[in-house]
Amino acid sequence: MIASKLDPRWEKLVKGETQHQFKNLPAGLLISRVQRQVKKDAGDLKALQAVVDEVYAFFSKYESILTDDLQAIFG
């Protein structure tokens, strides 16, 4: 079961405070892009929430093939 969107670890992931090497290609490309975007939009809470929404939507859709990565990030 994927962590709730309100779980602060999503924010840590998109801010780059949690670093993880993804085995899944689109996951790595997405997280790398959003981490750069969050740095660029530092302090913009609306932009941060939009990025969390995007990442949450991706992991929700592909949860079944991202179990190892989700386990490493969320325990």
Next chain:
Amino acid sequence: MLSDIAGTGRLIAAGKALFLAGDETALARLPKGRWIGGTIPYFMDAAGGITTRERIFVTEIPASATGVEIRSYGEDSLPRIPADAPENGFSLLILPANSPEHLSYARNAPSYPQIFLKPVIGWIAGMHLGDIGKTSAKTFNGLTGEVSEHKAVVMHASLPAAKMASIAIVNLFSQGTGDSIRFPEEGFSVRDCMIGGKTLNFAEYLLSNKIDTRLPLVADYSGTMVNVSFQAVDEKAGTVALYAPVFQDVEYRIAKPVKNYVKEFTAKLPAGSVNPVFSCNCILNYVYCELEGKKTGSIVGPITFGEIAYQLLNQTLTYLEVKDVG
């Protein structure tokens, strides 16, 4: 698989949905139907790397696909590709090399809405290396008969709930142990770079350090190695032309050398069987690693002027699989 023009025509006449790669003269002789294509005369076939203007590489959309839609996109409509893609399925994309659409996709695709939610795979159409400067890369929309030097063509394929599309890459390159390189501006052509806190001319840096520019720049995208290949170093102008844009805020390093491409490629293929619906590899790997006549495992397909796995890649084998869910 490689097929002659008549054989490809028969598949089109039978109503098959096809993703084609071939020389312009071959593709131009095909009838209208449910196909899209791009120009290139280089291929990896079961028998090994081959150059041919007479045969066409045919990828048939899997029988499990429940629907196929063919669309062309201009520069302004490219961001709609993921939104137009089915909720469950994949999109096969071809862009003509050096077109405004190619350059725009390379710069902007990572930020398109839903881009990483929908599997998008494809390649950059090109031409025989001896024809560079004499002809242009083209895409073919088999449904309308349109041949274009600019437009992207896409085949969106839907899959049933029991199937899932998965895109993966085999990249032999990883970051070497040399300098960390950043760029103050994004683009396909760069002048300055930042190394060790200093701003340097990138062309001078490459030449004075005798960097082998057959090795790409490599960035680590959270575990995925993404290459940017060198096109030309202009010492006089002080500029470096690249086959993909570099981005600000990304750290690059020159790749570690690859000693034996075929051997290392085979070793890097995922354990167990890989059964791609479609795959493509880069013209630079084909040329630098002398792949003509050599085999790269069971993975076959066109040799391209750039690979697309969601976003533009360079010097990277890219493949699509359709797997059972669960």
